[in-house]
Amino acid sequence: MKINREVLDKIAHLSRLEFDEKDAEKMMQDMTAIVDWVEKLKEVDTEGVEPLTTMSHEINVLREDEIKEHLSHERALQNAPQKDADYFRVPKVLE
Amino acid sequence: MKAYATFREIQHDLQHGTITCRELVRHHLDIINTKAHLNAFLSVYEDAALKQAARIDQKISQQKAGKLAGLVVGLKDVLSYEDHPLQAGSKILNGYTSVYNATAVQRLLDEDAIIIGRQNCDEFAMGSSNENSAFGPVRNDLDNTRVPGGSSGGSAVAVQADMCRISLGSDTGGSVRQPAAFCGVIGLKPTYSRISRYGLIAYASSFDCIGIFGKSIDDVALVLEVIAGPDEFDSTVSKKPVPAYSKELTQTERKTFKVGYLKELSTSEGLQPEIQKNIVAKLDQIKAAGHAVEPIEFPLMDFILPTYYILATAEASSNLSRFDGVRYGYRSKNATDLLSMYKKTRSEGFGKEVQRRILLGTFVLSASYYDAYYTKAQKVRRIIRDKTKEILKQYDFIVMPITPTTAFKMGEHTNNPLEMYLADLFSVQANVVGVPAISIPCGTDQQGLPIGLQVIADDFEESKLLQFSDLLLNMN
Numbered sequence: 001m002k003i004n005r006e007v008l009d010k011i012a013h014l015s016r017l018e019f020d021e022k023d024a025e026k027m028m029q030d031m032t033a034i035v036d037w038v039e040k041l042k043e044v045d046t047e048g049v050e051p052l053t054t055m056s057h058e059i060n061v062l063r064e065d066e067i068k069e070h071l072s073h074e075r076a077l078q079n080a081p082q083k084d085a086d087y088f089r090v091p092k093v094l095e
Numbered sequence: 096m097k098a099y100a101t102f103r104e105i106q107h108d109l110q111h112g113t114i115t116c117r118e119l120v121r122h123h124l125d126i127i128n129t130k131a132h133l134n135a136f137l138s139v140y141e142d143a144a145l146k147q148a149a150r151i152d153q154k155i156s157q158q159k160a161g162k163l164a165g166l167v168v169g170l171k172d173v174l175s176y177e178d179h180p181l182q183a184g185s186k187i188l189n190g191y192t193s194v195y196n197a198t199a200v201q202r203l204l205d206e207d208a209i210i211i212g213r214q215n216c217d218e219f220a221m222g223s224s225n226e227n228s229a230f231g232p233v234r235n236d237l238d239n240t241r242v243p244g245g246s247s248g249g250s251a252v253a254v255q256a257d258m259c260r261i262s263l264g265s266d267t268g269g270s271v272r273q274p275a276a277f278c279g280v281i282g283l284k285p286t287y288s289r290i291s292r293y294g295l296i297a298y299a300s301s302f303d304c305i306g307i308f309g310k311s312i313d314d315v316a317l318v319l320e321v322i323a324g325p326d327e328f329d330s331t332v333s334k335k336p337v338p339a340y341s342k343e344l345t346q347t348e349r350k351t352f353k354v355g356y357l358k359e360l361s362t363s364e365g366l367q368p369e370i371q372k373n374i375v376a377k378l379d380q381i382k383a384a385g386h387a388v389e390p391i392e393f394p395l396m397d398f399i400l401p402t403y404y405i406l407a408t409a410e411a412s413s414n415l416s417r418f419d420g421v422r423y424g425y426r427s428k429n430a431t432d433l434l435s436m437y438k439k440t441r442s443e444g445f446g447k448e449v450q451r452r453i454l455l456g457t458f459v460l461s462a463s464y465y466d467a468y469y470t471k472a473q474k475v476r477r478i479i480r481d482k483t484k485e486i487l488k489q490y491d492f493i494v495m496p497i498t499p500t501t502a503f504k505m506g507e508h509t510n511n512p513l514e515m516y517l518a519d520l521f522s523v524q525a526n527v528v529g530v531p532a533i534s535i536p537c538g539t540d541q542q543g544l545p546i547g548l549q550v551i552a553d554d555f556e557e558s559k560l561l562q563f564s565d566l567l568l569n570m571n
Contacts, residue, residue: 008454015412015457016419016437017450030451033513035458038401038468044475051473052480055287055301055529056331057554063327075194079423088421091433 001039003031096122101311102166102260109155109165116148116155116165116209123167123211127258133234135249135258137172138180138213147209154207161206163321166314168203169214169259171250174305175294176200176210183296184218184228184246187444188424197294198329199263199305199322206321211259215249218446219415220265220298222246223273223518226509227448234505235278237544241502244274247306251278254308261318262308267298268403269497269522271306272534276547277502279536281564283307283315286554287529288333290319291326299410300331302403302526312535312565316340319557335555343558344565352563354381355391355490365517367500369540374496374548377537380570381494391486391493395479402479403523404516405459405472411449412456418444451512476527483528487553492563494550496521497534501544521549531557535564 008028012018019027073086082089096118099105108114127139144167154160170176173183175193182188196204203210217227225233225248233248235241236256243252247264251274254262264271266284275282283306290305297303305322309315317340324337356378360371382388420426420440427443430436445453459468486493499520508515525532530551537548548567552560 003458007458011454011458011461014461015450015453016416016434016441017445017453018438018442023447027451027454030512031454031458034404034451034455034516037513038405038459038472040401041398041405041468041471041475044395044398044478046471046474046478049474049477051470052477053473054331057288057333057335058331061330071194076422078194079191081420081424081426090421091430091436093433 001032001035003028003035102314102317105165105260116151117145119165119167120144120148120209120211123257123259126256127212130236130256130258132239133236133252133256134215134231135233135252135256136169136212137182137215137230137249140179140210140212144209144211151207151209163203163206163208163317166203166208166261166318167211167259168208169212169250169253169262170200170210171214171216171247171262171264173216173220173265173296174200174263175296176213180213181296182229183220184216184230185445185449186229186425187418187441191424193294195294198291198326200294202322203263203318214247214253214262216264217246217248217270218449219296219411220246220267220270221411221448221452223269223515224503224505224508225249225274226505227446229446232505235502237279238502240504241544242277242505244277244498244502246270246274247308248274250308251275251280251282254278254280254310260309261314263322264306264308265295265298266304266306266526267302268407268526269519271308272497272532272547272549273519273522275308275534276497276545279545281309281312281315281536282534283319283557283561284525284532285319285323285557286333286531287526288331289323289531289555289557291324291329291332293326293328297414299407300414301410302407304526312561312568313341313344316344316561333555338558340558340561344561350562351386352491353387353389353489354378354492354494355389355486356494357396358390358392359396360495365499366496367540370496370499370501370546373538373546374494377548377567377570378494381567384566384570389490391490393482393486395482398475399479399524399527400516400520402472402475403519403527404455405468406476408452408456409460409469410456412453412460415445415449415453420444448512479524480528483524483530484553487530487551491559492550492552494548497547497549498522501540501542501546525551530554531560533560533564535568
């Protein structure tokens with residue numbers, strides 16, 4: 001399957017990434033080659049096979065819902081690129 | 096300082112006062128300094144490690160020391176160590192400091208290990224050569240023009256060059272075993288869910304395993320028994336009791352094992368001739384030692400890598416969505432609104448290989464292609480797992496190469512991502528299936544570059560795997 005500019009732009013938007021002309025060209029080439037390669041899986045007969053969705057050997061791991069001290073407010077904000085006393089700051093969302 | 100074969104010997108000398116933890120740390124720090132050109136460490140905790148060493152020396156003299164007292168450990172840049180920097184080899188985590196300890200790290204500290212520094216790796220553990228780090232490539236200590244393997248390249252080189260006794264890395268598709276082979280050290284990937292992933296930066300959560308680099312099986316066994324086991328912070332981690340691996344290693348009742356090897360070993364294209372030769376020779380030795388050695392067929396070999404790359408990139412695209420410039424790390428200064436902040440932060444912060452995998456993962460998860468790629472790969476994963484487990488019911492171990500070639504030249508595969516992916520041909524099966532696997536040194540090629548031999552065992556059979564590895568290493 002050929003990954004063209006339209007597909008790339010759509011996927012890039014969903015991924016919250018953007019590419020200039022030069023990078024887009026290389027990315028489309030690489031993606032096309034990789035997608036063609038993984039299409040090899042079509043050769044495997046998977047009729048009636050259930051998808052394997054978890055690798056853990058544990059089932060239904062439950063615990064009491066207790067209030068515990070985890071990360072403090074201050075600690076959680078410590079690495080923020082922009083913050084005020086209580087919140088993470090981001091560019092204005094609503095006009 | 097004298098060369099120690101095992102950490103036990105070090106502990107013996109520590110107990111008898113012929114060496115101190117401070118001297119050990121000083122020894123490793125000196126090598127880190129003289130071999131700075133290898134670029135294996137991103138941070139060296141010189142003062143803190145020396146202080147910790149002094150504290151532990153005191154504990155040893157008071158007979159109060161933990162079971163890893165004096166063990167000098169390096170951490171791959173994906174493991175959280177409270178109040179120390181953590182970046183996953185990426186610019187997008189510029190300035191990030193861990194606010195808690197990974198469970199594995201906490202358990203090392205609780206037993207008085209000394210953490211000496213943070214090790215370079217491929218960005219977000221994505222790569223097979225350690226050329227994808229935002230901090231520049233790591234060099235193989237045996238030949239500085241060659242790669243150390245990846246993604247845990249810094250961790251492998253650190254053990255190779257004696258910059259620390261043990262490294263913790265992570266193995267999602269071979270990232271511990273492959274660099275271990277390229278550097279001539281031991282690399283263990285335990286069973287999926289054997290070690291808590293709490294505090295490990297996620298790449299592909301259904302594959303990710305913390306792994307251990309060392310120079311002796313005994314060291315690796317000891318560290319595994321300390322860091323493995325149940326953890327309330329990881330709901331996927333196994334609740335199975337953790338055996339005393341290092342003790343079981345010394346129980347030497349004579350056992351014979353049944354070993355299977357890939358029938359295609361002798362005809363496999365792209366496999367370096369010396370690797371094939373050394374492994375065949377090792378299989379002969381195993382047979383001569385009284386074990387059963389039989390060829391096995393695995394017709395699904397060609398489908399393992401595509402399955403891995405579909406599922407791992409899908410999980411990566413989801414895991415890496417958290418790096419958006421809001422809560423931590425890098426934020427672009429060029430943004431005009433929220434959407435452009437996300438896009439510019441991620442496009443400027445992530446390297447190209449990471450972007451490629453996020454795109455591929457988003458593609459296979461997008462509505463129009465989900466069933467054709469993602470669900471299909473999950474189905475093939477089940478078939479691969481069932482077939483592999485079937486073999487492991489009949490055989491104690493599967494023996495195979497871990498890499499198709501020995502350490503390649505820097506820059507050799509950097510322009511062709513697909514070519515680089517093929518370097519993982521033999522390593523990903525254990526991750527796709529979830530079973531434990533180890534890479535141990537098995538001679539060298541004509542240029543003197545180390546060859547690794549891979550042994551795969553069934554779920555939670557680390558004890559048997561380590562015993563057999565020890566046996567193989569003592570066969571020469």
